[in-house]
Amino acid sequence: MSSSFGTLFRVTTFGESHGHGVGAAVDGCPPGISLNETDIQPQLDRRRPAQSKLTTSREEADRVAILSGVDNGMTLGTPIALMVKNTDQRPGDYRQMRSIPRPSHADYTYQMKYGIQALSGGGRASARETIGRVAAGAIAEKFLSEQYGIDIIAWVNTVSTIEAPPVDMLNIGRNDVDQSAVRCPDASTAEKMIAAIENAKDAGDSLGGIITCVCRNVPAGLGEPVFDKAEAMLARAMLSIPATKGFEIGSGFAGARMRGSEHNDAFVKKGARLGTTTNNSGGVQGGISNGEPIIFRVAFKPPATISLPQKTVDFKGEDTVLEAKGRHDPCVVPRAVPIVESMAALVLVDLTLRQKIRANETIQ
Amino acid sequence: MSSSFGTLFRVTTFGESHGHGVGAAVDGCPPGISLNETDIQPQLDRRRPAQSKLTTSREEADRVAILSGVDNGMTLGTPIALMVKNTDQRPGDYRQMRSIPRPSHADYTYQMKYGIQALSGGGRASARETIGRVAAGAIAEKFLSEQYGIDIIAWVNTVSTIEAPPVDMLNIGRNDVDQSAVRCPDASTAEKMIAAIENAKDAGDSLGGIITCVCRNVPAGLGEPVFDKAEAMLARAMLSIPATKGFEIGSGFAGARMRGSEHNDAFVKKGARLGTTTNNSGGVQGGISNGEPIIFRVAFKPPATISLPQKTVDFKGEDTVLEAKGRHDPCVVPRAVPIVESMAALVLVDLTLRQKIRANETIQ
Amino acid sequence: MSSSFGTLFRVTTFGESHGHGVGAAVDGCPPGISLNETDIQPQLDRRRPAQSKLTTSREEADRVAILSGVDNGMTLGTPIALMVKNTDQRPGDYRQMRSIPRPSHADYTYQMKYGIQALSGGGRASARETIGRVAAGAIAEKFLSEQYGIDIIAWVNTVSTIEAPPVDMLNIGRNDVDQSAVRCPDASTAEKMIAAIENAKDAGDSLGGIITCVCRNVPAGLGEPVFDKAEAMLARAMLSIPATKGFEIGSGFAGARMRGSEHNDAFVKKGARLGTTTNNSGGVQGGISNGEPIIFRVAFKPPATISLPQKTVDFKGEDTVLEAKGRHDPCVVPRAVPIVESMAALVLVDLTLRQKIRANETIQ
Amino acid sequence: MSSSFGTLFRVTTFGESHGHGVGAAVDGCPPGISLNETDIQPQLDRRRPAQSKLTTSREEADRVAILSGVDNGMTLGTPIALMVKNTDQRPGDYRQMRSIPRPSHADYTYQMKYGIQALSGGGRASARETIGRVAAGAIAEKFLSEQYGIDIIAWVNTVSTIEAPPVDMLNIGRNDVDQSAVRCPDASTAEKMIAAIENAKDAGDSLGGIITCVCRNVPAGLGEPVFDKAEAMLARAMLSIPATKGFEIGSGFAGARMRGSEHNDAFVKKGARLGTTTNNSGGVQGGISNGEPIIFRVAFKPPATISLPQKTVDFKGEDTVLEAKGRHDPCVVPRAVPIVESMAALVLVDLTLRQKIRANETIQ
Numbered sequence A, B, C, D: 001m002s003s004s005f006g007t008l009f010r011v012t013t014f015g016e017s018h019g020h021g022v023g024a025a026v027d028g029c030p031p032g033i034s035l036n037e038t039d040i041q042p043q044l045d046r047r048r049p050a051q052s053k054l055t056t057s058r059e060e061a062d063r064v065a066i067l068s069g070v071d072n073g074m075t076l077g078t079p080i081a082l083m084v085k086n087t088d089q090r091p092g093d094y095r096q097m098r099s100i101p102r103p104s105h106a107d108y109t110y111q112m113k114y115g116i117q118a119l120s121g122g123g124r125a126s127a128r129e130t131i132g133r134v135a136a137g138a139i140a141e142k143f144l145s146e147q148y149g150i151d152i153i154a155w156v157n158t159v160s161t162i163e164a165p166p167v168d169m170l171n172i173g174r175n176d177v178d179q180s181a182v183r184c185p186d187a188s189t190a191e192k193m194i195a196a197i198e199n200a201k202d203a204g205d206s207l208g209g210i211i212t213c214v215c216r217n218v219p220a221g222l223g224e225p226v227f228d229k230a231e232a233m234l235a236r237a238m239l240s241i242p243a244t245k246g247f248e249i250g251s252g253f254a255g256a257r258m259r260g261s262e263h264n265d266a267f268v269k270k271g272a273r274l275g276t277t278t279n280n281s282g283g284v285q286g287g288i289s290n291g292e293p294i295i296f297r298v299a300f301k302p303p304a305t306i307s308l309p310q311k312t313v314d315f316k317g318e319d320t321v322l323e324a325k326g327r328h329d330p331c332v333v334p335r336a337v338p339i340v341e342s343m344a345a346l347v348l349v350d351l352t353l354r355q356k357i358r359a360n361e362t363i364q
Helices: A035-048 A107-114 A120-125 A129-146 A185-202 A230-239 A333-356 B036-049 B106-115 B122-123 B127-148 B186-200 B230-239 B333-356 C037-047 C109-113 C120-125 C127-148 C185-201 C230-239 C335-355 D037-047 D107-114 D122-123 D127-148 D187-202 D230-239 D333-358
Strands: A010-015 A021-027 A064-068 A078-083 A151-159 A209-216 A244-249 A267-270 A273-277 A294-300 A309-311 A319-322 B010-015 B021-027 B066-067 B079-084 B151-159 B211-214 B244-249 B269-270 B274-275 B294-300 B311-313 B319-322 C008-016 C023-025 C063-070 C081-085 C152-161 C207-218 C244-248 C266-271 C273-276 C294-300 C310-313 C319-322 D009-015 D020-028 D063-069 D079-085 D153-159 D207-214 D244-249 D267-270 D273-276 D295-298 D312-313 D319-322
Touching: A010 A129, A010 D020, A010 D063, A010 D079, A021 A129, A021 D009, A021 D063, A035 A064, A035 A129, A035 A333, A064 B230, A064 D009, A064 D020, A078 A129, A078 D009, A078 D127, A129 A151, A129 A333, A151 A185, A151 A333, A209 A333, A230 A244, A230 A294, A230 A333, A230 B230, A230 B244, A244 B230, A294 A333, B010 B127, B010 C023, B010 C063, B010 C081, B021 B127, B021 C008, B021 C063, B036 B066, B036 B127, B066 C008, B066 C023, B079 B127, B079 C008, B127 B151, B127 B333, B151 B186, B151 B333, B151 C244, B211 B333, B230 B244, B230 B294, B230 B333, B294 B333, C008 C127, C023 C127, C037 C127, C037 C335, C081 C127, C109 D333, C127 C152, C127 C335, C152 C185, C152 C335, C207 C335, C230 C244, C230 C294, C230 C335, C230 D230, C230 D244, C244 D230, C294 C335, D009 D127, D020 D127, D037 D063, D037 D127, D037 D333, D079 D127, D127 D333, D153 D187, D153 D333, D230 D244, D230 D295, D230 D333, D295 D333
Parallel strands: A267 B311, A309 B269, C266 D312, C310 D267
Antiparallel strands: A010 A021, A021 A078, A064 A078, A151 A209, A209 A294, A244 A294, A244 B244, A267 A273, A309 A319, B010 B021, B021 B079, B066 B079, B151 B211, B211 B294, B244 B294, B269 B274, B311 B319, C008 C023, C023 C081, C063 C081, C152 C207, C207 C294, C244 C294, C244 D244, C266 C273, C310 C319, D009 D020, D020 D079, D063 D079, D153 D207, D207 D295, D244 D295, D267 D273, D312 D319
16 A cells, blocks of 8 residues: 555556556546646656656657546546556666666665565666656646646756755746756756766766755645644655655755744735745644745755666675666656656645635535 | 554544643554553653753653553553643643744644634644654554664754764664753763753744654665655654654765765675665665664754744734743754654554565464 | 544544543544533443443443543544543453353454453453444534534334334434333333343343434435445444444345335435435435435344353363353343444544535635 | 555555446555466456346456556566456447436436536446456455465345355355356256346346355454454445445344344364354454354345336436436346455455464564
8 A cells, every 4th residue: 555645635656667557546536627638748748758868768758548537528536547658668678687786776675575576677666656646746736726726846956066046936937947958947057967967977877966846825724733744744755756865844954053033934914814024934834834835855866776887796695796787867856856746736635635624615 | 634643553642732631542553562651651751841951841740641452561452542641731821822823833824724723832733742652652662672673763963053973873872862961972062052052042042953863673674665665754754743844864965966876885795684885875775674774864943932022913914023931942852852763663663564464474 | 553433534442341441532523613521421321331220230420531622612623532431340250251252252353363361351342442432423423413414313123023113214313212221212112122131131141133223414425436435334334333243224135125116216306406205225326325314224133241151162172161240231232322323423424524525615 | 535445455446437447456465476367357257247148238358457566477566557448338328317317326426426427327336347346356365365275255145035045155166156147056046036137127127136255264363353343344345336235244134133142152172273163253253253254145236227217307306207228237146246255355355464463473
């Protein structure tokens, strides 16, 4: 059951990197939402491999098909099954790795967990699993946008040691983000990032990076006390994305160095509602959204699969040198942008539906 | 249902800061574990208020009573109910705050969520809720220690801008941590931290900090693929603790600045198992423990309730100045150490039981 | 986690027959409902032992205390903890049964499951566990009644082979039911039932019975397709009550003998809504309520604990004769009436909240 | 989330009667079980339409494809996605029913629940949804059989008023059941049942029936106390099957008429374990299996869709006469036999995995 996410808008992903395909079943999507494949495809296109020279060369069109749950272009309220076929598998590439666990990859831990060789190419640990999340997230985003005007924008803030200057959180859009292949909205920083990634790729090495995400127009009241706080759900969602190592919201780790008198976000009147003058809280207080933008950052490590030779041991403990083959991203953050957005959407749609229980209106 | 945590070892906490008491129901604890109140009290004592001049002066003995689930000092496998009575409530202290939401506290968001004034003193957003977690976590720790030899040690790494030097992760114990009231194992750093907290308290202000935690002797194979990765569960657990703003595992945010060739943890033979030379992974790969220590850090913001006057607005949007009364911690990290340990224990016990499903042994 | 029930209105019960007490934590109750102990006590009084000569002589006042989740007589939306103390335990009565598993009781199966002697008196298999359900159910009933005008009435339809004539399902009330100690609304049948139970008690034997329950004013649309159909949830709820052996809804087992042309409930106009001329469906079609009364029946076996000598074997397999001591009900159905009502309320409140997600109103 | 079943072996079904296809995602199946499509197809063949003149004439081969979770004929421990394509949809048949809700069908209640016209042909309320259950159940059966020797046999006990004589519960097999198209193991009763169904079909009418099911070699200890008792889980599972109206275990409703002294199942020594002389308990005591066969019965109503004209009203409340078209079963029980078996298997596999948590063996 670890492949399911969400309490009321519940997504179950399935499929392996080198099996027939990958997909998701979405249970709990409200009825009466207009939906077809063209609502979902754009985010899959932003996630798909081979979209630029910065990404793996594996050629997958990643065309989504809606198998159920939609009739005449409207959701029925019943489970929506989504499927993307795999077309360019090359399991042969992984032969050497069957006997040598890749350092910092999941080969060893899957073996220890299941006692069976996971499918070549990473199995469920493959980034390909995230297709189901992105497809489901696109549905969530459509609901959030149409019902509440919520929008969710993520971008690459850092690649290796190259960091972008602050962006205008209130106005940045996906067009700004997609102006460069690396998905950093600052043009000159983007150029440097692209060069760094290309250099690392040529060197057979890989780079990490940081993604920032803002969720705007989130109504106050989302998030559940105690264990299902909004930031707790977001942290779980983000740390469930492959290759992530950290999450921070609002002031984050820097906030730990501040004094209460400078960190506290004073309330002010903003039209009909209360707002805050600063946003160190990152849009959540006590685990519940306060109406200000939700802002968080996610750290991604450099991909584990590199072609540089690595001294390590095989499954039997014998010394060896691994030179990994296969087609891999030298840096995952450009393609991870829609994944971060999708997981944020899955968190927010679930919290939104959970809060509806408290709406005043009774049934009928 | 947001007050429950865990899939197989399931904890439900209840109670408010100024109600009759707080507690937890633990459902799913295996039978046959020796247990009585003295197994639980020590961690509650480390969490309780008024334990030093660094903490709130609210006087609570926080004596735990086991109400059910244990017979003749042994767990029965049935739900264990745990209760701690409140004795030193002073709801009157909170009168002003009923009309003025404290900046960066949960007063405003609870009102927006529930449409009802939360109980004075923070209600479920109060740190007092964590008593149930610590009591349940102590049971989880006992099971993990007896069955697997797992131990979990957290300590204060940073208070404000004061940072401790690296500690010996393999050997640090709770005795080392508890040598100072601030729970930083480095004596000279601890002194500086204590002075800083006292100064902040005197100034009516508050400080943030960072806690580091290590979980040792964790068997390989814990953590579930995709959404219930070990790091995802830990991130959720930690961000569900009041006042947290960030989580990172292993290399964390710093890892995002590294190259794959330096970040990858090469495998080596360690006795009968494989281990790694470095531990940038923080003990998890692909969401599953690899047998190395699990290491993570949690950022806490400075407490929102300060006695310095704050310019803000009341619930109606009228300008006002808030001077908070009530008894509050100037810095939460010393008391948060056992909370971090407890939440880590709740994550690990659940993942341990989930992995038992895959053990070879059949029933009987 | 098997002591929790419900998805959105989630009840966790705890406690043993001969421990400190029993209770429940209710997570997910909406805020703003007026609530105090007097709303809960009446159903506990109908459930409590020693209420008449038909029931066990164990003397328990079963006074409920609300420990949390309610402030100034209003629910806060946070977990409501409920507690009833045990006062008249006599664990000594059960000494013999520690070595001899009572036929058709849970002694043997608990031993096989947990590998530990369950607490004397049945532990979690004791009917005393149902106190938590009844207390939680009373809260659910209050919500259902105030928000939707739903009422739930159960009564004893059959004791042993004595069956009551049909009752007026649309008008029967709890006053009618409680006119006799056996809770059968037909006075002359009630007399016969009482005599039969007294005879069985004098003979050291026990009797079974059947309870009928009607839920009125249930809005159409409750129940979730596929696995969480209203009748599936009710069936699970009822078969989770100790001593139950069967559940049927609407036409039930008799419906299996009918033809479609006689079984189908034709639609007619009933005011603003559609209704049906007959109600073989029992108020649900395709798992979802249709606005007609929900009607179901629950079969209870004769209690396993009897004082007549029984030839059986002890835990070691040695032949023996068991003459059970302890204080036991000769027939559980009179006291099971409020338990059936409470479990029905817990099912309906959960389905009601789940359906609210589909209400048109958006948040705020 | 109402399309998911199970705690540890979790099945999510998807698809509609007249969409692209139907299927299931199985999350939590243990790794290392040999599995391919031929393990699943036989039960689907027993469930499929047009298998005899007793069933609907809709022509569907119902060939299953495993899309993920299996590599080289072995389960990986990751989600198994299963898909069956629809080929013989005729949505046009349902045109009239879009304006007239079929009596005792789900047309009206789905409309009331979702506020949108469900897909023609019943949508998720269609019996076609059960394909996903049967496919998943076949995997569960394989695990239960290989690991524990558990087998599960269901058969038709009653059609309309025609009832089969008692069968040999300990020895009956699927071959015995499948000797007749009606799946009643008694040849002469089967003939009468077949004649009755053919007559009803010719008359445009439909018949109900009762299925009995026995689960053998179930180890003692399965089932969780309180809400997840084995009989509670079975009752929910069975009442989630379309057209069911009742469930009873062991003595069932007849048990309510017995005295304790005759109903109690005395213990005897059976080899190394304790067994019982009678089995009124139906294999469960206190919600937990006792090692005796689990025996239960399920009542099915006559199908709602009949071609006889029915006086009813349309969605607007106007009087009308419905003459249903479409291809429908005159009696569902012959095809429901594998569905009952599959749902029993899904319950038992989940309880088995949950009990493994209590096995003595530690991880590794």
